[in-house]
Structures are given as C-alpha cells and as structure tokens.
Amino acid sequence: MSELQQRQIQLEVLRYNPETDTAPRYQTYSVPCLEEWVVLDALNYIKDHLDPTLSYRWSCHMAVCGSCGMMVNGEPKLACKAFIHEYKEGQIKVEPMANFPIERDLVTSVEDFITKLASVKPYLIPKEDKPVSAGEFKQTPAELKKFKQYTLCINCMLCYAACPQYALVPEFLGPAAISMAHRYNQDSRDGGRDQRQEVIASDEGVWECSFVGACSEVCPKHVDPAGALQQIKVASTIDWYKEHLMPWMKK
Amino acid sequence: MNSKPYVREVSKTTWFLSHPRYKRYMAREVTCIFIFAYTFLLIAALGALANGQEAFDAFVLGLGGPLGVLFNVVVLIATVYHSLSWFVVTPQAMPIQMGEEFVAGHIIVNAHYGAWAVVSLIILFWGM
Ligand code: SF4
Ligand code: FES
Numbered sequence: 244m245s246e247l248q249q250r251q252i253q254l255e256v257l258r259y260n261p262e263t264d265t266a267p268r269y270q271t272y273s274v275p276c277l278e279e280w281v282v283l284d285a286l287n288y289i290k291d292h293l294d295p296t297l298s299y300r301w302s303c304h305m306a307v308c309g310s311c312g313m314m315v316n317g318e319p320k321l322a323c324k325a326f327i328h329e330y331k332e333g334q335i336k337v338e339p340m341a342n343f344p345i346e347r348d349l350v351t352s353v354e355d356f357i358t359k360l361a362s363v364k365p366y367l368i369p370k371e372d373k374p375v376s377a378g379e380f381k382q383t384p385a386e387l388k389k390f391k392q393y394t395l396c397i398n399c400m401l402c403y404a405a406c407p408q409y410a411l412v413p414e415f416l417g418p419a420a421i422s423m424a425h426r427y428n429q430d431s432r433d434g435g436r437d438q439r440q441e442v443i444a445s446d447e448g449v450w451e452c453s454f455v456g457a458c459s460e461v462c463p464k465h466v467d468p469a470g471a472l473q474q475i476k477v478a479s480t481i482d483w484y485k486e487h488l489m490p491w492m493k494k
Numbered sequence: 495m496n497s498k499p500y501v502r503e504v505s506k507t508t509w510f511l512s513h514p515r516y517k518r519y520m521a522r523e524v525t526c527i528f529i530f531a532y533t534f535l536l537i538a539a540l541g542a543l544a545n546g547q548e549a550f551d552a553f554v555l556g557l558g559g560p561l562g563v564l565f566n567v568v569v570l571i572a573t574v575y576h577s578l579s580w581f582v583v584t585p586q587a588m589p590i591q592m593g594e595e596f597v598a599g600h601i602i603v604n605a606h607y608g609a610w611a612v613v614s615l616i617i618l619f620w621g622m
C-alpha cells in the first residue's frame with residue numbers, strides 16, 4: 244500500500260429536485276477515486292468538478308457531526324466513513340437515508356426525529372435542586388460506565404434508516420431517541436425517569452420495537468440502541484409487576 | 495420555497511425481502527410458529543392421557559410413525575434455531591455490571607448454553 248491507487252468508479256446517485264421533479268431518478272457520475280477516499284470524497288469530487296447542483300449534507304468528515312448519513316449500496320452509512328476500498332465493484336449506489344422524506348438529492352427532512360428526540364427530555368433532570376455552593380454532583384467510574392456508551396450517539400439517524408418498524412409505523416419514537424432517554428435514566432445524577440417513562444414506555448415507544456436489531460448493526464458509534472430498548476422493556480415490565488402484584492412495593 | 499419532500503413508500507408485505515438482516519429476523523419470528531404447533535401436540539397428548547392407558551399408548555405409537563418423527567425433527571430444528579437466535583442477543587437485553595466493568599457478552603451467552611445443557615441432561619436422565 245505505498246503509492247495512491249486510483250480507480251474509476253461509477254457513482255449512481257439518486258437525485259430529486261422538488262421544484263421540477265415528480266419522482267427521484269438516478270444519475271451516474273464517473274469519478275476517479277483514490278482507494279483511500281471515502282464516499283463523501285467522491286461526492287465532493289462530483290460537486291467540485293462534475294456537477295455543482297448535487298446536494299448533500301456534511302460537515303466534519305470524521306464521523307463526529309452525524310450529518311452525512313446516506314444509503315451506500317442499500318446500507319445505512321456515514322459517507323465519511325464508507326471507504327472506497329471496501330467496494331470492490333466499479334459501481335456504488337448512493338441514495339438518501341431510507342425511511343425519511345427526500346428534501347433534495349441526498350438531503351432528507353429530519354424534523355420528525357428532532358421532535359421525537361426533544362419529547363424524551365434528553366437532559367439531566369436532577370433528583371433535587373442543589374445550590375451551586377453545595378458543590379458538584381459526584382459520580383463513580385462505575386456509575387459513569389452505566390450510560391457512557393449511550394452518550395456516544397451523534398444523532399446521525401442511521402438507526403432509523405435501518406429500522407423496519409420505523410418504516411412501517413412512522414409514529415414509532417425510534418432507536419436513537421429512546422436510547423437517549425435511557426442514557427439519562429441510567430445516570431445516577433438524574434431523577435427524571437418517571438417523566439420519560441410516559442413517553443418511552445408507551446405503544447409508540449419501546450413496545451413498538453420487535454428487536455430486529457438492525458439499528459445496532461448499522462450504528463457507526465456502537466451505541467447499541469437495540470440493547471437500550473430491550474433494557475427499558477425489562478425495567479418497564481418489572482415496574483408493571485410491582486405496581487399490579489405488589490402495590491405495597493411502590494417504587 | 496416550493497418544497498415538496500418526496501416520500502418513498504415501503505411495501506407492507508414484502509419489506510423483509512430487501513435485506514438479509516430482515517430475512518434473518520423473519521426466520522427467528524417464523525420459527526416460533528413451530529413451537530406454537532408443538533404446544534398443540536402436548537395438549538393432544540394430555541387429552542389422550544385423560545382417555546386412559548390405551549388411548550395414550552396408541553398416541554405414543556402414532557408419534558413413533560414417520561409423520562410423528564418428521565414433525566418432531568422439524569420442530570426440533572426450528573426450536574433450536576429460534577432459541578439460539580435469542581441466546582445471542584441476551585447480552586444486549588440483560589447486561590451485567592460487576593464492579594466497574596460489564597461482564598463480556600460471550601460469557602452471558604455461554605452461560606445460557608450451559609444452563610440449556612444442564613436442563614437437557616436432567617430431563618434426559620430423569621426421563622430414563
Ligand atoms: S444510535 Fe447510532 S445510528 Fe442511531 S443516531 Fe445515534 S449514532 Fe446514529
Ligand atoms: S461528515 Fe460529519 S459524520 Fe460524516
């Protein structure tokens with residue numbers, strides 16, 4: 244792997260112009276790709292040299308901002324993390340994230356996810372208010388470990404693009420929003436679980452999930468949203484038994 | 495702006511054909527039907543038992559025939575597949591934290607295999 248290898252790749256890109264098109268259509272670009280490139284580099288090449296009208300989102304180019312999610316050969320991927328050398332065929336199909344309406348070309352509307360994320364109160368709700376003078380909220384490494392993994396979510400929405408449940412039932416709160424609720428529920432400094440339960444332990448919440456597990460397979464940050472949802476199911480079931488069979492044991 | 499986002503329809507009946515991981519999921523879900531069917535066999539066995547020794551013996555004899563064996567083999571394969579597909583995901587649903595660290599996933603999965611083997615052996619020897 245000494246000198247930079249170059250390969251001509253046919254990029255088949257789904258395009259849609261809301262002003263003129265009634266349906267999306269594919270357009271193929273022939274791009275001289277370096278093997279070290281990621282799909283995002285190829286899109287940038289198109290934008291710079293072949294077709295400035297191509298629209299797509301990106302920002303960090305390092306799998307941190309979460310804005311470059313798209314379907315690469317039918318798989319939800321971050322375009323900045325999908326390496327050209329992993330695609331042996333000379334053709335790569337690039338489409339906007341599945342399960343989201345197409346705004347323009349590879350840009351999708353994300354309002355639905357933003358609303359759902361806000362609905363789970365993804366912030367610390369302290370158990371009791373404490374004046375600043377009372378000092379910091381302390382946490383042990385073990386307590387931190389309980390939720391650390393869920394803080395790695397970059398809101399890229401690839402898990403929604405992979406989730407067939409979300410595709411069939413758009414009301415489903417979905418993997419990332421519920422995992423974020425779990426992140427705060429698991430935080431020893433937080434006291435907001437009861438408030439979040441109303442939203443996440445509902446029919447449109449975890450009970451819409453049938454544990455396909457696709458979300459965890461595609462998550463670029465190994466958040467394992469599917470795991471979070473099952474853990475919430477277990478905890479909610481225990482709540483139910485406590486409430487109905489052992490009312491005296493009220494949490 | 496004259497924006498009209500385009501919504502791609504998803505087939506309600508054939509969506510799972512679009513990706514191998516969806517087919518795998520469907521295989522896990524569908525194999526539970528065989529377990530469901532087996533529960534009917536057990537109920538039929540209870541019915542035969544209630545009808546006395548003779549009826550029960552005839553029932554057991556029937557099970558030993560080609561159809562009975564075929565049914566049992568098919569159900570066994572489906573059940574093993576179904577159970578294993580759940581075993582492998584147990585670490586996700588029931589993580590165990592000991593001290594600071596979480597117990598490695600393969601230990602939880604192997605514990606399930608172990609428990610399964612023990613229970614199977616007990617039933618086997620208890621039945622003999
Ligand atoms: S859980 Fe993973 S796939 Fe889903 S939004 Fe967060 S980082 Fe992306
Ligand atoms: S460009 Fe930021 S995650 Fe890909």
